[in-house]
Amino acid sequence: MKLLARAPRNGEAIPAGLRRMRWIATGLLVLMAAIFLATRAIDPGFARAHPAIGFIRAFAEAAMVGGLADWFAVTALFRHPLGLPIPHTAIIPRNKDRIGETLAAFLRDNFLVPGVVARRMRRVDVAGAAGRWLASPEGTQGRLRKGASRLAADMLEAFDQQRLGGMVKATIGQRLRALEISPLLGQALTAAIAEGRHAPLLDGIVRWAAKVLAANEHMIRAIVHERAGTVMRWTGLDETLANKIIDGLDKLLHDMAEDPDHPLRAKAEEGLTALAFDLQHDDRMRERVEGLKAEIIENPAMQRWLDGIWEQARAGMLRIARDPDAALTGQLGEAMRQLGGTLQQDAMLRATINRFVRRTAVGMAADYGSDIVRLVSETVRGWDARTITRRLENAVGRDLQYIRVNGTLVGGLVGLVLHMIDVLL
Template sequence: MKIFTRVPGSDAPPPALVRMRLVATGLLVLMASLFLVARALQPAHPGFGFLRAFAEAAMVGGLADWFAVTALFRHPLGLPIPHTALVPRNKDRIGDTLAAFLRSNFLLPGIVARRMRRIDVAGSVGRWLADPQGGGGGRLRLGAGRLAGDMLEALDQERLGGMAKSTIAQRLRSLDIAPLVGQALDAAIAKDRHVPLLNGIVRWAGRTLEANEHLVRQMVHERAGSIMRWTGLDETLANKIIDGLDQMLAEMAVDPGHPLRGKAEEGLRQLAFDLQYDADMQARVDRLKLEIIDNPAMQRWIDGLWEQARQALIRIARDPEAGRDGRLAEALKALGSTLQTDARLRTTINRFFRRAAVGIVADYGDGIVRLVSETIRSWDADTITRRLENAVGRDLQYIRVNGTLVGGLVGLVLHAIDLAI
């Protein structure tokens, strides 16, 4: 059954319904005209008797079906005939019956679970992520994507964002970061990947010393005795200290085997070991991690991270072309391929969606049923009558046409039988 598209908020009959109503009424008028002509010409030739019988029976069939179709939505000719205007008179019962039908046939956990078992949600998502434009159903995917984007924008961002940010923070809190950092540092040292870090530290120390020479001179001057300050030895000592530090940093920068670099590497190895195996070090790192997570700056970073992810999801959902390039697109395509090839992951995700759907039905099924029933009850009789008539009226007009033609054929058969007898 086709539901006709109308302008939102308008209850005017669709053009197709108006056309079919004119066709059915015009056919009834044609049968009446044929009946009058055939009745006038019947004495001239017996064949006009068949035409009269056809037209007469067609009028009866057409009028009967017109009465039946009209009686669904209003009183025929405005007469308060019993058992007419069925829809407006039984509006509340129709709403309750429709709600009960939905509850008993669609919103039972067992029914939803059985139907969800036949739906490969993870596979469909995987195919779409791997190739958003490929295969059939491009318009359906685009419409679904835009719907998903609208839903992401329409959802309560405070609540949704709070859930997402709470999940991120919870995962960070539960992450045992010290062993991971220790293993990464161990692997970096084993492959000399720490050397650029040491070089960077040495260069940074050199620039820092050059920019803060005045502080070194001030510290030596404040700690020197009055005799050293009077003789100027404090300035000489400060210059020696600065020159010595500068020379040491220069040697460390050019000599990979410098003893201090060796001490630094030894310290890094010890740090990597402690991060992996020392409980006290792991506890200190964990406390530092928690302090960083609770820091307002970190919370603002998580807020920005969630908002960037949400905006990226909205852009990709509404315009799959926008997400076809870049690292994010590559990651999504890789995820899509994984969802298609990894049977265990696909089963786990499908099971999650199935349980989520069943849980929603179990928790909110009665609420959905009440919503349907109460919504229909809130409509006035004229509104529901117009909407139902606009939705199914065209098919009902076909019933009038069929009733007219079938009635005429029955009239022909009866007329032939009458002549034969």
């Protein structure tokens, strides 16, 4: 971890490496100036008697010029050299808005184009990498894992949760609206009937009907009593008729529950088969299912449920991010290791997951690419000139100081070569 020097007045800490390279580059420039002045002060006769002094002076002179030129160029990027308002200096502060727009355009044209994202994601084996990590998480360097976990936790906490949750909910809603569930339901029901897995469903319906009948006997008796004539009520036949109806229905349901080949069960299976066919091929049925799906999605209770899913997922991710070692112990850790092994062994599953990740990334680039670009541009535009100057200088300033050092040394070598040519000619 790099040590940071004392923070300046604007609150941005200067990396110690940048400060050290500044001193080295400036010290080298001062050294060349001192050598040049020292050699200039030597008696001309003594200098002619010792030709090496001329070479040293030529080296120092050219190195001083090269170092000054590169100091001016590097400084002009971030501020006015010596505070003088020289034209075409303080380039970054004066053009920060254009820099933000250029950076946003670069992201848009090179990273957030759906075609570019799709091509790059084809080369990324997300499922394989996840499988290797889940199968042997102890092989991952602890420091790296903890650092990544802290970064993930900080990012989750730093995001605007209302906006992020809204984006997640909107994305889920869009995917649900785009998903035509009627054919899926029809295919699932057809497969269940073919494999006999619909029998528990029919048994459940029969048991439910029996409970409904038992709970509403009084209603049946009341209906029969109201519809019966005066003679039947006076003779008590209405009560007998009600008992017969209830007993008959109860026996029918009992027979259906006990006999798998009951005719009514066969009729119910025919109805389920017809329903499965209609779900897949009948346009009106598909429209009705889609309309019901849309009503469910728009229902406030459904929206609250989606909010709850996001909050639970976020809380779970935060717990894992804050303590990755604990997340990999116990039954959860064992399940994750088994999942990792499956991902490494099942090529079809890996391909499916990678395809899903690729489509998700492409979809996010298409849906939110412009928003991300706008966020970058507006964020940079919102920074004051001093902030963006300091941040960019802290990021690349150390390398720019190497340019100053190289300029000083290369300038000195060029001066040395020119002096040699002058002596020889």
